[in-house]
Amino acid sequence: MADALSADFVVVGSGIIGSLVARKLALAGASVIILEAGPRVTRGELVARFRNSPRRSDWMSPYPPAAWAPHPVYQPEPNNYLMQAGPYPYAAEYIRQVGGTTWHWAAHAWRNLPNDFRVKSLYDVGVDWPMTYEDLEPFYQEAEEIMGVSGAPNTGSPRKRPFPMEPxxxxxxxxxxxxxxxxxxxxxxxxxxxxxxxxxxxxxxxxxxxxxxICPIDAQYHGGLAAEAAEGAGARLLPNANVYKLEHEEKGRIAAALYYDPDKASHRVAGKTFIVAANGIESPRLLLVSASDKFPKGLANSSDMVGRNLMDHPxxxxxxxxxxxxxxxxxxxxxxxxxxxxxxxxxxxxxxxxxxxxxxxxxxxxxxxxxxxxxxxxxxxxxxxxxxxxxxxxxxxxxVLPDPEHRITLSSEKDAMGIPKPEAHYAIxxxxxxxxxxxxxxxxxxxxxxxxxxxxxxxxxxFANNQHICGTLSMGSDPKTSVCDQWGRAHDHENLFLASTGVLPTSATCNSTENGLAVALRAVAHMLGQHNTSTAAGEAKT
Known part of the structure; x- marks a missing residue:
């Protein structure tokens, strides 16, 4: 195993949420390492791939998976990376490269409605969120100002400040x-x-x-820009670093992230706080494959809720x-x-x-x-x-309402790196x-x-799939029925945070990215507080 690196914060995943969390942490003065499974690809390369693709209507054609960081492909033939357990197929598409899937999104940046946070109390369906719209409103605004969101005032979600731009x-x-x-x-x-x-x-x-x-001129915000912003703020980003295990100490604190490079050489990255910021499929997969004698069902999974409540917007x-x-x-x-x-x-x-x-x-x-x-x-x-x-x-x-039987589990089949593939159990x-x-x-x-x-x-x-993966890391107040708290901190590990659309406990009716990003930006102050408390405690011991 190669010599270890270390940082105050180790972020797994360089998508729009992971990168913008890393940026905010780095701007606060913390040292940050981002680990991205896939390669770094420029906008120019992607535009050329799209222009030259024989499958112009296949929006994934400019994004072929790397052998060491596979993702689902369905055209011209399925690659069977995301295994299907049924009863209804869940043909999710996502990208594993620097910047993640928002390289090719429609850029919808809707806020939830206030009532979306209280569907159990109001309508006796789903679950209530462990926060209110008012709690999240400033962080919706922060996300919109970072991304440059344009919109009209009649969205149904109350605002304290206007959109950065007109539509x-x-x-x-x-x-x-x-x-x-x-x-x-x-x-x-x-x-x-x-x-x-x-x-x-x-x-x-x-x-x-x-x-x-692909937006050929970057008029549309995407995760590649977010990753650049994180690096500009001082974060260190390592592409082609496929994290295959989180290592923990005896008491359950996460100690290191282990990753494979393209040649399958293993590397270790130590840290004080770890943030799993992959999507709602790859994040639970990582927690499940990190099972140990102390945590036989996987990390953050004493509730047996990791991977459960898979939702989208059919x-x-x-x-x-x-x-x-x-x-x-x-x-x-x-x-x-x-x-x-x-x-x-x-x-x-x-x-x-x-x-x-x-x-x-x-x-x-x-x-x-x-x-x-x-x-x-x-x-x-x-x-x-x-x-x-x-x-x-x-x-x-x-x-789609949360249902514990709709879930991501580990397949018995393994990918090219020897890591179990994810398997979807889904229904409408x-x-x-x-x-x-x-x-x-x-x-x-x-x-x-x-x-x-x-x-x-x-x-x-x-039902067509909209690729709005959420719910597999659901946040909540009760450790028996959720994976993390309202700050994304795993109930089982004091220094493990989850920053992903997977933490969203319900799906509502709008694209999940802005909601997941706002939740994550809100959590950064809590992450820094935990980090500072831990650092102070360590210094006191010495």
Whole structure:
């Protein structure tokens, strides 16, 4: 084993949450080492990969996994890294490289609604959070100012200060939706970490319409920028450092992180405080593979809750042809939505949801469909032009309630580094299915108001995954039913913190990144307090 490194804080994972926590710790004067399993890749390399990819609609194609840091791949063939135990497949996609998965996100940066923190008390479903919206509000603002969030005031979440920026210019298709649906629905601009004007040295969005898989000009914030900010603040980032075990002392304090380099040489990094900041799949996997004689079920797992309560935001959708040309494909890919069903007394009976409109160019998808149907020549040109001009799509974004049986466990199969693969146990509950059924009324009315014809509903029972992984490290006040407290500190280990969307105890209806980031930024002061107390105690002993 190579000589050990050490730091005040050792952060496992360089995604947007881990990197911005590391940045905040480093700015406070602490020494920080970030360990990232995957390689460092530049924006230029990713843009070139996207431009040259034969699978332009496969948003993961610019992000092939490294052999020493595999992640799930489903096209052109599944790589079977995330094993499936059913009964419903959970085809999660994420990226293991410096900066993590937000390299190719839609940049939605919604806050939860105040009632989302009290669904058990209000609606007798799910669980209450161990904090309130008011507790988190300053840290939502902090996250938004770091990322450069643009948004409209009518989000449903109260604010003490305005957004850093006004929304990005409204695409023509979204304007027509807003105008024609106004009798029944309020269509609002999505809240996104995307510049509507130059901000923090980055340009304004210029409408490339490739937000997923890559913003070619960095108008959109992402984890690569967060990792750069962490290094700029003084953190040391080690790429290609696949942590395979957390080592603990006799009393349960974490002593070191062990990682493999690409040649499978083992290295040891010591620290005073450890922060597991991988996603809601890789984080529980690490805790489970770190089992020992003292902790036979894995670290932080005396409650047997590590990996449990896996949640996401499944979607069903409607595609239709409008009665006018709208020409999707200019501006952000996901610019507008309807939010009237995010909260209400109905939550005691069925899932709430957002309705999200796509602005993704229809050319690629329509071309493939027409060619597959044997359409060529002048008829292809005619029908392609019609689809590109008039095809529209709306999807729901449904809440999933926490269920201990929906979980991530360790597979009996191992990856190329000899580490057990993660295995998903997942299902779509009736609560979520009833939300889907209710949303069909909205789908039909939206199509009617747009003069829609040729309505194509997603296949009944077929739920698309939104890659909003949360719940597998749930925070709570009771150590018997949760993994960590409201600060992300593991109940079982005084110097182990979890900074991930995995700590979110419920999923609500909005993308998980800003919520996970705000929770983590709130916890930093507590991390520093724990660190300072420990340091003072050590100095007193000497």
């Amino acid at each position: 990005v210019a409204e695409p023509y298709a979204m304007r027509r939706l807003r105008e024609r649906l106004a009798s029944d629905y309020q269509v609002v601009s999505n809240t996104t970490a995307r510049n509507s004007r130059p901000y923090d040295g980055r340009p304004a969005c210029c409408g490339n319409n490739s937000c997923q898989p 979607s069903t959708s409607l595609t239709f042809d409008a009665d006018e040309d709208v020409w999707l494909g200019r501006g952000p890919q996901s610019p507008s939505s309807i939010n009237t069903m995010r909260d209400g007394a109905f939550r005691s009976q069925h899932s709430p949801y957002r309705l999200d409109f796509t602005n993704i160019s229809r050319v690629d998808g329509a071309t493939k469909s027409l060619i597959a149907a044997g359409i060529y020549g002048s008829e292809l040109e005619k029908r392609l032009r019609f689809s590109a001009a008039r095809e529209m799509n709306v999807k729901n974004v449904l809440e 509950a009736d609560y979520t299915r009833r939300g889907h059924e209710r949303s069909q009324q909205d789908f039909r009315r939206i199509a009617e108001l747009m003069g829609g014809t040729n309505l194509r509903f997603s296949k009944d029972g077929d």
